[in-house]
Amino acid sequence: MEYQWLIDRVDSIIVNRSKTVILAFLLVTVLFVGGLGSITTESGQEQFIEDLPSFQAVEDINEDFSASFSEVTTSTTLVQASTNVLSKGALTDMLATRERIINTNSLRVESVSTPAVTVAETLNPNATTPAAHLRAVERATPTQIDAAVREAAADDAGFTSSLSDDFNRQSASATSSRGSVSHLAGPGEGSGGGPGGGSEYPPNKVDRIKSVVTDDASNIWVQGTPPDTTGTTTSVVLPAALLLIIVFLAVAYRDPVDIGIGLLAIIMTLLWTFGFIGYVGIPFAVLLIAVPPILIAIGIDFGIHSINRYREERVTGLGISESMMRTTDQMSVAFAIVVGTSAIGFLSNVVSAFPPTQDFGIVAAVGIIFTFLIFGVFVPALKVTVDRARQRYPIPTFATTPLGSERSLLGRLLSVGVIVSKRGPLVFLLLILVATAAGGVYATGVDTGFSPDDFQPAEETPEYLQYLPESIRPPEEFEYVRINNYLDRNYQQDSQVLMYVEGPMTRDSALEEIYRASQSPPETFREERRQAEARSIITVIEDRAERDPEFRALVNRNDRNDNGIPDDNLPQIYDALSTDDSDLSGFLGEDRRSAQVIYTVDGDAEDDVVTDDAYAVADRFRTTAQPTGSVIIFDEALSLVLESVIQSLILTLVGASGFLVFAYWVIEGRPSLGLVNIVPIFVTVVALVASMRAVGLAFNAINGTILAIAVGIGIDYAVHVVHRFADEYHEQPLYPALQRTVVGTGGALTGSMLTTVFGIGVLVLALNPALGAFGILISLSVLYAFLSSILVLPSTIVVWARLTESEGVRLPVIEAITGTDTAESTTTD
Incomplete structure (x- = not known):
């Protein structure tokens, strides 16, 4: 299949009409900016379970079994703690607080239930008002109150379930009780939970209740709705990712102008992706927080490879146009292969049972296509324009050399895999096979989990986050989570x-x-x-x-x-x-x-x-x-987590393998090179799942996409190595081609790996612990993919060459034991 004419046409447009390309991309960016205002947010676990039959049954129950003309209500939880919440002083605190809450018109109270009311009505069955309830307790003796508590406990199971586990009927004591306030919602307010839903109505209800609390003999806590950490997490993660990326770009590019080009491309990528989200109406949920760091990392990878390859050509004495033509001629094909396999990995998530995971797959796939267009077309065009301006005007140039050379320390470290492939590729691959098989057996023990806790931040926020600007600074403690943890520790109910x-x-x-x-x-x-x-x-x-x-x-x-x-x-x-x-x-x-x-x-x-x-x-x-x-x-959601993981992984591996085989058949006439590309990915996936079990991480609704992502992103590294090797192998024998590939491409891969690991690793700063673990797993998958591409892939290529070439390629085995290096003399016809 002839495709070179298309690449040549694109190369020509980039180099010869660079200013037109730049203008076109900037206009498209303005168009996507228009979609930013339409972005909506969604949080909580409901978004993951709303399509389950059991959840639909809850929706049907809520619709069928409510009074026809009743008003929608929201609720707030009250938790009382004391040495004995059933003592006269503590009961008086709660009943006085209840009376004040009911009398606060702005709270629109329908009812306030608490064990203190049950005690009061047991003391005086004729008490029907908040004031009468309070008087009943105030006029009773401690002995009468104890007797009323024991009577209530005997007659009312709901009374004891509202008391902490340490309730003692004999002594009529407990250290905690809980109750609830039911509010009438306002016009148009829904009953849906979560931030922004009807459950937050009336506004500021927690603060208003706290202002009327009486706590002379006890502590009364008010628990509102779960905190929404999406905005804060995004505000923390993105700047941190950009800061780290600037640092690594400075190391990789060593030129402020090139750094500026890279940053502009990143911003455009994010604007395009967020604009797309707004235009198509996909809500920005917790899982989508991972998309920007992923796209930033992949974009930087493309940028480093492109600039590094361009500099490799420039240092040979070629001019700007010819150097960029050679660069885009090679890199556009590599980028296209990476985009194809990564998009397959991301899109495999559309088979997930969870709608947010499906949205993640779609947005990430579209985002990586945008990344390809911006870094594959816009960045080269802008680089050509800038370098031509440098020739005409006194604009300083700080660095023109590529990252990594054969004589550098990095080059020598990267050559380890080539050295192993010279001395004993079969022995090495057999060891890798045994280790991978053992890791695979161990990895089968990884757990799965699905819990509301996956969507909640930690009780206390890290101290360093308190140095953020006030507008995005999270509270030192999430009171909702603290109270929730307290209830989990002190209450056991059916x-x-x-x-x-x-x-x-x-x-x-x-x-x-x-x-x-x-x-x-x-x-x-x-x-x-x-x-x-x-x-x-x-x-x-x-x-x-x-x-x-x-x-x-x-x-x-x-x-x-x-x-x-x-x-x-x-x-x-x-x-x-x-x-x-x-x-x-x-x-x-x-x-x-x-x-x-x-x-x-x-x-x-x-x-x-x-x-x-x-x-x-x-x-x-x-x-x-x-x-x-x-x-x-x-439980049903939990059973779907592992099912979704396996389905998306199988689809990714089959789809990516098929795509790579087809791509290398078209490009090189060697479809078997596509299978060579897959070997490091199997190693990466097994190592990642084994690491999850080793550190006690379970698959859940958030990180259930990790294996498909590991394949989608990790295959990037193998593609760059294999595609560069195929180009070099046309002109050089096996080992010189391998050496030039690993040192030349390996330098860019190293820079890309560092930016990706740290750029996505900043998700560890996320207030949502599951999202932080997700970032760590992506970073680990990239690190494993890099190591397997640099260390395992050279030996795999040598074995492939021996199996596909009719003569001229030997597989050294003895040299691996004796240290005798005869592989240097190996040639290929």
């Missing part, structure tokens, strides 16, 4: 499984079906008298029947088997329930074609066991029943 049942609930057997499904429950389900502990329309009926003789008689008349569950005239039963304040809407859909059952399950049981048991109970329903709840949602 979890819940919600069962969303779809079907005509007016059918005679509808309630009997719910009743039978709850009999003899699985081990993880709490039970009482061989019946699952649950709340449903049945418990609403039982509660009403217990206190209303007329309704009880109606139930008995329609209960054919005398088990207390009506199985006839159900519409009449429901109509009777609707006449009082029974919580019918919480368990029966308005159209009476769906129902909700809330089961209590063991909070200490493994999530996967609870999920299996929940689906076993769902199978007992004749109608459609979908179990859901946080336990099931996150």
